[in-house]
Amino acid sequence: MTARHVTAARLHGSRSKTTGDVRPGMSDWHVAIGALVHQCAGALAEHRGAQSSVIAQRATEWVNLAARDTRVFGNLAKARAQITSLACAYLHRYAPGAQAxxxxxxxxxxxxxxxxxxxxxxxxxxxxxxxxxxxxxxxxxxxxxxxxxxxxxxxxxxxxxxxxxxxxxxxxxxxxxxxxxxxxxxxxxxxxxxxxxxxxx
Structure with missing residues (x-):
């Protein structure tokens, strides 16, 4: 389970390729949060059937490694909590069952x-x-x-x-x-x- 550290340069580089997916009013912060929610959910896909506490712990560990650049996230504690909460919500509510x-x-x-x-x-x-x-x-x-x-x-x-x-x-x-x-x-x-x-x- 490898987390890719998101930096300001990497974020702007990726945005230039996905301009069509950035809705008016979306900030770098929102784009970065969304991208890491997707990546965290993907990184934990194989654990989606685990207990909630296990998923939450793994998500916290992954997010702490990936969200470290204050130029992107500002308040790291707030950003990490948002990413972890949303990734866990997806895995608990929407991730398909074990045979998928x-x-x-x-x-x-x-x-x-x-x-x-x-x-x-x-x-x-x-x-x-x-x-x-x-x-x-x-x-x-x-x-x-x-x-x-x-x-x-x-x-x-x-x-x-x-x-x-x-x-x-x-x-x-x-x-x-x-x-x-x-x-x-x-x-x-x-x-x-x-x-x-x-x-x-």
């Missing part, structure tokens, strides 16, 4: 990077788009779903008939989660074929 295969995190394509990717038996390849921002009122409209729709197009091209769709997962607004099927149809996650991936054991 973890395919990677922060996977680049022409237009950005997809957050996390899984191959789920009986369903297919699923891309997870994590949102780490807290909204008082989240309006899940076409503009909000433009990014996961780009991920869907990438997934359909890369995995063909084996691609199932994209889960849009606002970690702080779980009631607004969505699943976009391979043909572009948008469902509430709880009413979709991807509603019970935690049970895919």
């Amino acid at each position: 295969e973890y395919l990677g995190a922060e996977i680049p394509f022409d237009g950005g990077r997809v957050d996390l990717v899984w191959s789920v038996p009986g369903l297919g390849v699923v891309i997870d788009e994590l949102k780490t921002t807290a909204w008082v009122r989240l309006n899940v409209d076409a503009a909000m779903l433009a990014q996961p729709q780009r991920y869907r197009q990438f997934g359909a091209e890369k995995w063909g008939s084996g691609f199932a769709g994209v889960r849009f997962l606002p970690l702080r607004n779980p009631g607004e989660a969505r699943f976009i099927t391979a043909d572009g149809t948008v469902h509430r996650l709880d009413d979709s074929p991807a509603a019970r991936l935690r049970d895919a054991a």
